[in-house]
Amino acid sequence: MTTVSVVRIYIKEGDKHDGHNLMEEIFRMLHDQYKVHGVTAFRGVAGFGSKGVMHADDILRLNVHLPLVLEFFDEPETVDAVLPHLRELVPPGHILRWEADCG
Secondary structure, three states, X not given: OEEEEEEEEEEEOOOEEOOXXXXXXXXXXXXXXXXXXXXXXXXXXXEEOOOOOEEEOEOOEOOOOOEEEEEXXXXXXXXXXXXXXXXXXXXXXXXXXXXXXXX
């Protein structure tokens, strides 16, 4: 059994960084720079943040404020290298990390 670090990132679908889609920037960084094992995006249908404003999916309109959860895992050393760069892109308190058994 191997121990890996799991990272979960909470953002909104319409979030931007330097004018670019934040999710795509994170994906590009994790794939191109760090070669992580894989990233999964979970698109929320409803949610609210620290301000308590509810955002929900509506079939009649697109809502760019819906929650988006990005999750990946890799060796702890790789995650240690990635986290400082993620913290530059993502607001404080929006990144979780924990250790898990894999295999």
